Every structure is written in structure tokens, then in C-alpha cells.
Amino acid sequence: xxxxxxSPRYKVAKRGQDVALRCDPxxxxxxxxxxxxxxxxxxxxxTYFQNEAQLDKSGLPSDRFFAERPEGSVSTLKIxxxxxxxxxVYLCASSLVSGKETQYFxxxxxxxxx
Amino acid sequence: EDQVTQSPEALRLQEGESxxxxxxxxxxxxxxxxxxxxxxxxxxxxxxxxxxxxxxKEKERLKATLTKKESFLHITAPKPEDSATYLCAVWPAxxxxxxxxxxxxxxx
Numbered sequence: 001x002x003x004x005x006x007s008p009r010y011k012v013a014k015r016g017q018d019v020a021l022r023c024d025p026x027x028x029x030x031x032x033x034x035x036x037x038x039x040x041x042x043x044x045x046x047t048y049f050q051n052e053a054q055l056d057k058s059g060l061p062s063d064r065f066f067a068e069r070p071e072g073s074v075s076t077l078k079i080x081x082x083x084x085x086x087x088x089v090y091l092c093a094s095s096l097v098s099g100k101e102t103q104y105f106x107x108x109x110x111x112x113x114x
Numbered sequence: 115e116d117q118v119t120q121s122p123e124a125l126r127l128q129e130g131e132s133x134x135x136x137x138x139x140x141x142x143x144x145x146x147x148x149x150x151x152x153x154x155x156x157x158x159x160x161x162x163x164x165x166x167x168x169x170x171k172e173k174e175r176l177k178a179t180l181t182k183k184e185s186f187l188h189i190t191a192p193k194p195e196d197s198a199t200y201l202c203a204v205w206p207a208x209x210x211x212x213x214x215x216x217x218x219x220x221x222x
Contacts, residue, residue, distance in 0.1 A: 004157070033209065042118075042201055042212030043158065056209060091157055102148070103210060105157035 002026065004106035006092050012112045013082045021077045021109045025094030032075050033103060034067055035091040043091050049075060082113045116141040116206050120213035127220050130191045135216045137202030138184040146205035147185050149178050151198045152215070158201055161187075192220045 005024045013019050025032050031050050035043035036059075045059040051072035060067070064083075069075040079086055089110050093103040121136045139147070146165050150158035162171045164180040171178050175196065177188040187200055199217045203210040 035210075040214070042203070042214045043210070045209040045211070048209055059209070093157075102160050102163060104160060105150075107155075107157045 004092055004094055004104055006090075006106040006109050008109060009107065010110050010112075012114065014114055015082060015084060017082050017113075018078065018080045019082055019111065021079075021090050021111070023075045023077070023092030023094075023106060025073065025075070025092070026104055028096070029094035029104075030072075030097050031095045031101075031103075032069060033093040033095075034075070034077050035093065036061075037089040037091055037108070039088075046077070046090075079111075082111075084113050087111055087113045116204060116211045118202055118204055118211055118213035120200075120202055120216050122216060123214070124217040125219070127189075127192055127218070129193055129220055129222050132188070132190045132192070134189070135187040135200055135218070136184060137187070137213055139202075139204050140183075141204045141206045141211070143206055144204055147180055148203045148205065148210065149185070149187055150201040150203065152201055153198050161200075189218070192218075194220050194222060196220050 007022045033048050034046040037043045047067045048056040049069040064080045066078045089108040091108045093105045095101040095103045117140045119138045149161040152158045162178040167182045169180050175190050179186050197220045199215040201215045203212040
């Protein structure tokens with residue numbers, strides 16, 4: 001069956017550019033999560049949606065980061081005025097109902113800011 | 115603050131040489147502990163969820179156990195295809211808190 005998909009898989013941006021990263025969760029999954037993974041580190045939580053409601057955005061590192069899930073399915077993570085420290089892999093995960101169930105991860109988008 | 119510490123950072127085993135990976139945690143109210151496997155360039159792949167101390171789960175050559183302070187991932191007679199980074203994560207509230215992982219390399 002189809003898993004979580006993310007696009008693009010790779011993105012190179014010049015410092016100061018805006019980028020948009022897309023996540024398609026598993027069909028029927030209510031909860032959606034975004035994580036940031038730096039090289040050699042574990043994923044770090046960014047934000048969490050239940051349907052279209054953003055219930056937790058405490059992990060977003062600055063107001064340059066914005067996430068949305070307007071119809072409760074596809075989600076977009078937007079980073080404005082990218083900085084070099086934004087270079088990382090951005091992972092999306094979904095779970096069936098609440099976050100206590102297993103979170104299934106997508107392949108990630110590798111962002112490189114030059 | 116919730117913390118997850120994994121050890122060792124890296125482990126090199128010969129094929130067939132069994133070992134254990136450790137995940138120690140401090141969390142205010144554990145609702146679940148997750149083990150994931152991550153291959154280079156890929157997202158984490160779910161292995162196990164443990165919910166209470168004393169619980170054990172097995173899958174092929176892997177066995178995960180849980181106490182009140184730590185979890186172990188036991189690898190029995192590993193094969194080269196078990197080479198990966200193994201991530202532990204705790205679920206205290208609305209998000210997963212991950213450790214930095216153990217990079218496992220299994221050689222012939």
C-alpha cells in the first residue's frame with residue numbers, strides 16, 4: 001500500500017529564498033507530524049496536526065517556519081528567507097488517530113541552503 | 115525536560131555476533147517507547163512499540179525490552195543487512211522525542 005510521500009526529495013536553495021516542502025500522508029491518517037533531522041542526529045519535532053488543526057507548533061525554530069494542512073490531508077512546510085542553518089532533512093510522519101499510535105515516516109526532503 | 119540517551123553511538127559486529135543496544139530515558143509520564151530503523155537517505159522505519167515496563171516484543175533477529183528507566187534492543191546472530199542506524203523515541207505527550215541513534219555495522 002502507499003506510504004507517506006514527500007516532495008521534492010532534494011532541494012537546493014540560495015540563502016534568502018523561500019521554499020515549500022510537501023507531505024502526502026497515508027490515506028485516512030488523522031495525525032500528521034513534521035520533524036527536522038540534522039546530520040548524525042535524531043529527528044526533532046517541529047509541529048503536529050490533527051486533521052486541519054495545528055495542535056502543537058512548539059518545535060518550529062523561528063517565525064520563518066510555517067506549516068499548514070488546510071483540508072486535513074496534504075501538508076506543506078514553508079520556510080521563508082532560508083538560512084544556512086536550515087539545511088537538514090525534513091521528515092513527515094502520519095498516524096491513524098492520535099500520536100500514540102505508530103507514526104509512519106516518509107523518505108524526507110533533504111534541504112541544502114547555500 | 116524529556117531526554118533520551120542511546121548507547122553506544124556506533125557498534126561494529128561480525129556476522130553472528132549478538133549484542134544489545136541501550137536506550138535510557140527520563141520523561142514525565144511515558145505513554146510509549148518506539149524503536150525505528152533508519153537506512154542512509156531514508157526515513158525511519160517502524161520496528162516496535164512498548165507501552166509498559168516488563169513488556170517484550172520480537173521480530174526476526176530483534177527483541178525489544180522495556181524497564182522503567184531504559185529499553186534494550188537485542189540483536190541475535192546479526193546479518194550484514196541489519197546494518198543501519200537504530201533510533202529510540204519516547205512518547206510522553208503529543209510528539210516523539212528521539213535519541214541520536216546507534217549506528218550498527220555488521221560485517222562478514
